[in-house]
Amino acid sequence: MEHGALGNSSAGNFILGKKEFESRRSAECVKRQGEAAGRKITLVEVPDWRKNREITESCQLLQQEIVLSTSLCAPGPHAILLIVRTDVAFREADRSVIEGHVELLGEKVWSHTIVLFTSENYLGDTPIELHIESEGGALHWLLEKCSNRYHVLTTESRHAGIQVQDLLDKVEEMVAENSSCHYEMDREILKDTEERKRKANERAHQRQQNVQKQRQNIRSQIGDRKLSELRLVLMGHRTAGKSSAGNTILGREAFELKTAVQSEFKQGTVADREVTVVESPCWSESNVQNTAKMYQLEFMHSLFLCHPGPHALLLVLRVDTKYSEMNNRVLEEHLELLSQNVWNHTIVLFTHEDWLGQTPIERHIESEGGALHRLLEKCRNRYHVLNTKVKNDDMQVMQLFEKIEEMVEENKHCYYQLDQKILDAVKERRRAEERAKERELKAQRPREENRAKIGEYIVFVFPHEHMHICLKPVHICNDNYINVHTSA
Ligand SMILES: Nc1nc2c(ncn2[C@@H]2O[C@H](COP(=O)(O)OP(=O)(O)OP(=O)(O)O)[C@@H](O)[C@H]2O)c(=O)[nH]1
Ligand SMILES: [Mg+2]
Structure with missing residues (x-):
């Protein structure tokens, strides 16, 4: 161990x-x-x-x-x-x-x-x-x-x-x-765990087959058609792997691996498609109602960056970490900020596939059950898994693109259209930005005026421990020196 x-x-x-x-x-x-x-x-x-x-x-x-x-x-x-x-x-x-x-x-x-x-x-x-x-x-x-x-x-x-x-x-x-x-x-615990593993493996196999069948049906309708443009939004909890997934999708180090409060927008040509990837700021770990309004507006803004609307919202989750009821509640609260049909356009994107090794992702899904099952049901069983540490594995990205294109087909060729709620949030964010600039200028003006009046301070530091220095600010004129009172 x-x-x-x-x-x-x-x-x-x-x-x-x-x-x-x-x-x-x-x-x-x-x-x-x-x-x-x-x-x-x-x-x-x-x-x-x-x-x-x-x-x-x-x-x-x-x-x-x-x-x-x-x-x-x-x-x-x-x-x-x-x-x-x-x-x-x-x-x-x-x-x-x-x-x-x-x-x-x-x-x-x-x-x-x-x-x-x-x-x-x-x-x-x-x-x-x-x-x-x-x-x-x-x-x-x-x-x-x-x-x-x-x-x-x-x-x-x-x-x-x-x-x-x-x-x-x-x-x-x-x-x-x-x-x-x-x-x-303890034999009972061992027996119970063995039984749970056996059942999880059975269900995992069944899930794999269901997904395959579901995908084959749609594929037969799509044929070789593919979208020339893809607009994607990555969202999820802190350090879920959003930036890394963005980099893997774009095939270059486009996103820096650092936590950002603002959405980031990157573009590139991947497998003959013009791809736009937006990373929305990570979700707060607590209740969405308690998060700052600025953050909520930024989250809505990330979708606007995919104008006229994203083809897919990718919910990023780590496979090596529990997806708890609390995680699920926070995720649902975020998506509730958007319109009801958002679930038709979402795919769960697992990262850290390398931790799984040879174990199929379905075994993880079936062992977890609970909140993760409900989430996948809402996304109509659409998921994909990435190992963002492996470079030049085009297959994992190609398969993700195929799954996105299948979802767009299911949605009758529609992307997620920006609704009034998002447009209002974007307007509110712009107004807040303008007000912020005004406030900044207002705060700067008196400081600049004062600075012009008092000139600059000059500070002398004497390396004598008993010397007390009192400096008075003076306006520096050509023939003016600083007034220094010292007492030992
Ligand atoms: N081994 C492994 N590490 C990964 C994988 N994906 C991401 N990581 C690591 O997980 C950590 C977080 O990844 P990020 O891409 O920064 O996650 P993020 O969601 O953008 O993080 P924030 O923007 O800070 O919320 C980094 O140390 C990555 O190197 C993966 O597939 N495998
Ligand atoms: Mg990031």
């Missing part, structure tokens, strides 16, 4: 002494077997969780896989190796993130856990104990939970054999302390 993405895979390969695990991430557990230090070893790599996200924010797929990891090394693992990086601070917040994820296996799991510190020789010759003592509180808590069991793997080191031998010795000592027992997961 790994806290924060570093790559369990490299630790797994290091222990087995060969490249058994791929460095590619996977949302499902990966099992490998081999030999190390004269023992037969089964290693199960658990998908990583986001370092700063609580268990309540982790998606169901990840939670299920953590639980099921124990059944891949039946009858149960001798050790749970919790990988912690030494080159990153271990903060108080990490404590509850780790606790939530590890304890999915049950509270007793701590007596079978060893903290495995990894780094690419970040510590050099510095003893790990110095790192532990310097980090303090939260890391001490973790080590106490594991009865002070830890080991360091320096994956760059040449002494791999000795490091692995030492680690396996520590595992054996721990097993002896546990009355020669391996860890056994």
Whole structure:
């Protein structure tokens, strides 16, 4: 198990002494077997969780896989190796993130856990104990939970054999302390999770087929026709991947990866289409009614930038994060600012496909259920998944364009038309802009007048600690010097 993405895979390969695990991430557990230090070893790599996200924010797929990891090394693992990086601070917040994820296996799991510190020789010759003592509180808590069991793997080191031998010795000592027992997961929880995974896989398969059928029907009507122009709006929560998705669509670094309050507008020619992409400002995490009016107007304005209206609204969501009821409420409240038929023009665009690895997106959808299901129903089962980290993968963008064109076909060749509500919001935003300029000028005028009256201040700083200086502002004339009163 790994806290924060570093790559369990490299630790797994290091222990087995060969490249058994791929460095590619996977949302499902990966099992490998081999030999190390004269023992037969089964290693199960658990998908990583986001370092700063609580268990309540982790998606169901990840939670299920953590639980099921124990059944891949039946009858149960001798050790749970919790990988912690030494080159990153271990903060108080990490404590509850780790606790939530590890304890999915049950509270007793701590007596079978060893903290495995990894780094690419970040510590050099510095003893790990110095790192532990310097980090303090939260890391001490973790080590106490594991009865002070830890080991360091320096994956760059040449002494791999000795490091692995030492680690396996520590595992054996721990097993002896546990009355020669391996860890056994609660059978009911395990059975229930297995059943949920089985059903999710069935439904995922069914969903894939339904989508395929639905798309084939529309495709047969479209033939080879494609739109010469595409206008798209990216919207979603903070750091969902809007700018990255925009860059992947346009095939260049058009959007900067920084949070902006104002909408951004970029254009380009992609696959023989003139593409306009607008990124609307990220949604506030709370109630839309409580957000500043300026922000609401900016959100409406982002659609206006796609004049006469966007072909698609892309709702951007991360696949590696839970889509909660609260997220859904905020999203719905935003779309309610627009007209009712907005749902006919929306597609859910998942990012972070690389986290899924070989796992189909449908497995994530079916494991999540609840709010995500309802959202997809509203979008009539239209979704797409992107890995924005991969460059020059034209296929993922082409497929998105095809899905957008199918949606436009379903909408009888119509894009989302800007309604009066949006036009009113744009007018209100312009008026606010004009008033803002006037206010700025008004605020500047008296300052400039004062400045002209008093001239400039000149400040002398004497490097004598007992010298008190009183400076009086004076108008600087040709023959005027500054009036300085000093007292020691
Ligand atoms: N691994 C991976 N990282 C991604 C992917 N998409 C986005 N990211 C990362 O996620 C982080 C946020 O991405 P942005 O594109 O800035 O997200 P955003 O929604 O525009 O963020 P704000 O505008 O700040 O709300 C960045 O560190 C990206 O590199 C993806 O498909 N895979
Ligand atoms: Mg952005």
